[in-house]
Amino acid sequence: MANNSQSIHTEKEKIALLSVGSNTFLVLLKLIVGLTLGSISIISEAIHSGMDLLASIVAYFSVKKSALAPDDDHSFGHGKYESVSGMFEAILIFVAAVIIIYEAGGKILEPTAEPMDPTLMLAGIAVMGISALANAFVSSRLMKIAKKTESIALESDAWHLRTDVYTSVGVLAGLVLIRLTGITILDSIVAIGVALVIMKAAYDLTQKSYKDLIDCSLTDDEIKRITTIICEHYSDYVSYHGLRTRRAGPEIFIEFHLVVDKSVSVEQSHDLTDHLEDDLKLEFPRAYVTIHVEPNTGENAHKPSLCENTSK
Structure with a gap:
């Protein structure tokens, strides 16, 4: 690399x-x-x-x-x-x-x-x-x-x-x-x-x-490509939210929160985030990806997932 x-x-x-x-x-x-x-x-x-x-x-x-x-x-x-x-x-x-x-x-x-x-x-x-x-x-x-x-x-x-x-x-x-x-x-x-x-x-x-x-978000097309990749793994987590993006010259920064089931271990969560990062970097090689993992508390389970429509 x-x-x-x-x-x-x-x-x-x-x-x-x-x-x-x-x-x-x-x-x-x-x-x-x-x-x-x-x-x-x-x-x-x-x-x-x-x-x-x-x-x-x-x-x-x-x-x-x-x-x-x-x-x-x-x-x-x-x-x-x-x-x-x-x-x-x-x-x-x-x-x-x-x-x-x-x-x-x-x-x-x-x-x-x-x-x-x-x-x-x-x-x-x-x-x-x-x-x-x-x-x-x-x-x-x-x-x-x-x-x-x-x-x-x-x-x-x-x-x-x-x-x-x-x-x-x-x-x-x-x-x-x-x-x-x-x-x-x-x-x-x-x-x-x-x-x-x-x-x-x-x-x-x-x-x-x-x-x-001034740290504007990426273009609509780029954000759509990002959400598509995240949604490909929709069956592995409960929902995601708080997607933020910005560009700095040739580098781009992608951040979001990933809500997982309480029964999912730290190791499984880590493997999932690593897999998501790898897939995002295949599409955006100069990307820095930050994923914050949250356990499903019931309260954040009601947060609408951007993938719900595509999963039906």
Whole structure:
């Protein structure tokens, strides 16, 4: 189990480093071409990739930190470092969007009459194409590992790069239109469109990270999967109640009370809870399960079991 956990963390760190390397290359490429061409949409994309680079560095270090074992100061582990990383990355996206809108708005209010160099424009189109393809590849790899390891830091990074794919394609289309029509203001309009797409991604990431940080319950679908597993053992106990769940980065916490018959021995109760924990961890490998066993006192026997309907 320890080797498997170590393998998962190593895989997460490797894909996080790939994101850092890819973003570093794209920031330099976009800045060089954007400044040479004088294209605000390409420069805005460089700013976007710069924020992505900073976010990917934060994601890398949060993944390393979350892999640390529980200690005296963090007895429930370090999983929330990934949630904090997701929130930080969302804020960075908002900042990038505001910068882009400010720069593009200035260009619209004081447009330049100087046309873009056709040769350099082709270089800009090529750069946007390279950016879209590179980010499509890296984001798909990130998202695959994020889903596999339930890492919100990697998922946030993947969404960053996925929005970069959409915005790169938008800028590319804008440059093509400018080349065909000669209307340079299209560059700023496309840049503002890029910013709006970025803001939507930031809003979604903020919501997800915020829910983890304030200990919201798991999703309805996840809770349904948990109750289904508990109910599969309904014949072995009287009832259960007080189910509580929360998430901390890639880890989830499941707690509930299990009411057993008075005649059931401590050893039998222990075996039952171990079996329930094992089944829950098969479905949720990063789960910490706490089960409080109660004897049937008659009073708690009247507590409605969530499995009654499924047992009939």
